[in-house]
Amino acid sequence: MKEKKSGLSLHKTTGLTAWSFIIIAVSIIVLFYFYPMIDALLLSFKSGMGANLQFVGLDNYKRLFTDSTFITAVSNTFFYLIIQVPVMIILALFISVLLNDSNLKGRGFFRTAIFLPCVTSLVAYSIIFKYLFAADGLVNMLLMKLHLIADPIQWLTDPFWAKITIIIAITWRWTGYNMIFYLSALQNIDKSIYEAAKIDGANAPRQFFNITIPMLKPIILFTSITSTIGTLQLFDEVMNITKGGPGNATLSISQYIYNLSFKYNADFGYAATVSYSIVFMIVILAIIQFKVAGDKDA
Amino acid sequence: MHKIKRSLTYIFLSIVSFVSIFPFLWMIISSTNKSVDVTKGSLLPGTHFMENLRNLLNTTDLTTALLNSAQIAVITTILALFIASMAGYGFQVFRSKSRDIVFNIILLSMMIPFAALMVPLYRFFAQISKVAPAIGIDTLSAVILPTMTTAFLIFFFRQSTKMFPKDLLEAGRMDGLNELGVFIKIYMPTMKTTYAAAAIITFMSSWNNYLWPLIVLQTPENTTIPLLISNLGAGYAPDYGVIMTAIVIATIPTAAVFFIMQKHFVAGMMGSVK
Known part of the structure; x- marks a missing residue:
C-alpha cells in the first residue's frame, strides 16, 4: 500500500x-x-465602426455574397492559384530532375543560384520587381531592345498584366524553395529503378512520368498545399507592387481584410467575417491533404 | 543527339540561374548609381554608393529601423528557441495521453492564417494598451509577443527529439540532475544543429515580418526595416539609388545567414516535411 x-x-x-x-x-x-x-x-456576428459594435446575426455572412470587392478579391486569389501554383511546381520539378544528374557540371552553382531568391524579404523583392516592371523599367527596355515588343507593356497599370506581374514575382521568389524539396526527395529514389527502366527501353520522358512523378507524389502534394495556403494569404507582394490596383485588379483577400480594418473606417466585424472565409478554405485544403496522406498509409 | 540534349540542359539552367540572380545584381549595381542613371537602365557599377548611403542616413530613420529590427529578431529568436524547444522536448520525453491531445490541438494552430488573426490581435493589444502601455500598441514588445513561439517550431523540436538517445537522459538523471538540469546541460548542447536550423527559420521570418508590424507599429521611432523599405518604395518621387541601397542593407543579414549556414538552412526547411 x-x-x-x-x-x-x-x-x-x-x-x-x-x-x-x-x-x-x-x-x-x-x-x-x-x-x-x-x-x-x-x-463576425457584429457590425459597426471602430468600437461601436452591434450584434447583427448572419448579416455579415450574407453581405459576403453581394460584396463585389470581396468577390473580386476571391477571384483574383483563385486566378493566382490556378496559374501560379502549377507553373511553379512544374518548373521546379523540371529543374530538379535536370539537377539530379550526377554527371552535370556546376550543379552546386545552379542550385545555389536558383535558391537565392529565397533569402530576400518579401517586401524587398516586391519593391525591386515594382521598379523592374515599371512602364519605363528595365524589363520593357530589354524586351523592346530585343524587338519582342514594339510598345512598352503596362505591367503595373493594366488589370491583366498587373496580375501576371504578381504571378511572375511569386514564381521567381518560390521556385527554388520548392526545388530543394524535390531535389532531396529525388536523392531518395533508388537508382536501380531507373537502371531497370532503361534496360526495359523506357526513354527519359517515360521514366519521368512513370517513375519520378509517382515516387514524388507525396512531396508534390505537400508543396502544392503549402503553396496554395501561402497564396490564399498573399499580402506583402500585392501591397508593395501594385497596392491592389489598378482598381481592385490585383487585390488579395488578406489585403481586403487589411483595408477593411485599418485603411477605411474600421469595420472589424465584417473584416472578421472575411477572414473566416480564408480559414474555411484552408480547413478544406487541410482535410484534402489529410485524406490523401491517410490513403498513403493505408 | 546526347550532346545536343546536354547543351540544351546547360542553356536552360543558365537562363533560369540568370533570371534568379539578375534582380540581385541589378539591386547591387543600382545602389552604386545615381537615381537618374538607374532610370536610364544603367547596368554598370557606379561610384555613388557612399553618397546614396549618406542620403539614406540623412533622409530616413535607417539606424533606428536597423536597431529595432535587430532587437526584435534577436529577442524573438532567443525566446522562441527556448520556449519551443522546452515544449517539444516535454511533449516527446514525457509522453502521456493528455499531453498528446494537447499537442494535437496546438498543431491545429498551424492552419490559422495570419489574415484571420490580424483584426482580433490588434483589438487584443489595444485592450492591453489601456492597462500596460509598455507592451501595447506601438511597442516592439507587441511585435515580439505573438511570435514568441509557433506550433511549427514546437513540432520541429519534437520531431528532432525523437532521434535523441534516451540513455543520455538517464545518465544525466543518475548524475543527480533534475529534469530542467537534464534539459539545459545535456539536451541543449547535444542538439546544436537543430537549434541552428530553428534559429535560422525564426530569425529570417522575424527580420522579414511585415504585416503585423505594419498594423501594430505606428510611430517613426518604432519603425522596422521592411516598413522603412515599403514606405520608401511607395513614395511618389523615389530616389532609386537610395532605395536600392536600403534594400541591399536589409538583405545583407539574411544573405549572410544563408551563405554561412547553408547546410542548417536547408535542414531547417526540410524539418517541415520529415
Whole structure:
C-alpha cells in the first residue's frame, strides 16, 4: 500500500514537471492563436465602426455574397492559384530532375543560384520587381531592345498584366524553395529503378512520368498545399507592387481584410467575417491533404 | 543527339540561374548609381554608393529601423528557441495521453492564417494598451509577443527529439540532475544543429515580418526595416539609388545567414516535411 502511494506521488511530481515544460508554449499559442480566433468568430456576428459594435446575426455572412470587392478579391486569389501554383511546381520539378544528374557540371552553382531568391524579404523583392516592371523599367527596355515588343507593356497599370506581374514575382521568389524539396526527395529514389527502366527501353520522358512523378507524389502534394495556403494569404507582394490596383485588379483577400480594418473606417466585424472565409478554405485544403496522406498509409 | 540534349540542359539552367540572380545584381549595381542613371537602365557599377548611403542616413530613420529590427529578431529568436524547444522536448520525453491531445490541438494552430488573426490581435493589444502601455500598441514588445513561439517550431523540436538517445537522459538523471538540469546541460548542447536550423527559420521570418508590424507599429521611432523599405518604395518621387541601397542593407543579414549556414538552412526547411 505504502509503496503504491509513493509511486503515485512520484508520478504526480513528474506530471507537474512535464506540464511545466510545455505550459509557457501552450499558453502563448492559446493566447495569440485560439483566443483571437474565438474573438474573431464572435466579431463576425457584429457590425459597426471602430468600437461601436452591434450584434447583427448572419448579416455579415450574407453581405459576403453581394460584396463585389470581396468577390473580386476571391477571384483574383483563385486566378493566382490556378496559374501560379502549377507553373511553379512544374518548373521546379523540371529543374530538379535536370539537377539530379550526377554527371552535370556546376550543379552546386545552379542550385545555389536558383535558391537565392529565397533569402530576400518579401517586401524587398516586391519593391525591386515594382521598379523592374515599371512602364519605363528595365524589363520593357530589354524586351523592346530585343524587338519582342514594339510598345512598352503596362505591367503595373493594366488589370491583366498587373496580375501576371504578381504571378511572375511569386514564381521567381518560390521556385527554388520548392526545388530543394524535390531535389532531396529525388536523392531518395533508388537508382536501380531507373537502371531497370532503361534496360526495359523506357526513354527519359517515360521514366519521368512513370517513375519520378509517382515516387514524388507525396512531396508534390505537400508543396502544392503549402503553396496554395501561402497564396490564399498573399499580402506583402500585392501591397508593395501594385497596392491592389489598378482598381481592385490585383487585390488579395488578406489585403481586403487589411483595408477593411485599418485603411477605411474600421469595420472589424465584417473584416472578421472575411477572414473566416480564408480559414474555411484552408480547413478544406487541410482535410484534402489529410485524406490523401491517410490513403498513403493505408 | 546526347550532346545536343546536354547543351540544351546547360542553356536552360543558365537562363533560369540568370533570371534568379539578375534582380540581385541589378539591386547591387543600382545602389552604386545615381537615381537618374538607374532610370536610364544603367547596368554598370557606379561610384555613388557612399553618397546614396549618406542620403539614406540623412533622409530616413535607417539606424533606428536597423536597431529595432535587430532587437526584435534577436529577442524573438532567443525566446522562441527556448520556449519551443522546452515544449517539444516535454511533449516527446514525457509522453502521456493528455499531453498528446494537447499537442494535437496546438498543431491545429498551424492552419490559422495570419489574415484571420490580424483584426482580433490588434483589438487584443489595444485592450492591453489601456492597462500596460509598455507592451501595447506601438511597442516592439507587441511585435515580439505573438511570435514568441509557433506550433511549427514546437513540432520541429519534437520531431528532432525523437532521434535523441534516451540513455543520455538517464545518465544525466543518475548524475543527480533534475529534469530542467537534464534539459539545459545535456539536451541543449547535444542538439546544436537543430537549434541552428530553428534559429535560422525564426530569425529570417522575424527580420522579414511585415504585416503585423505594419498594423501594430505606428510611430517613426518604432519603425522596422521592411516598413522603412515599403514606405520608401511607395513614395511618389523615389530616389532609386537610395532605395536600392536600403534594400541591399536589409538583405545583407539574411544573405549572410544563408551563405554561412547553408547546410542548417536547408535542414531547417526540410524539418517541415520529415
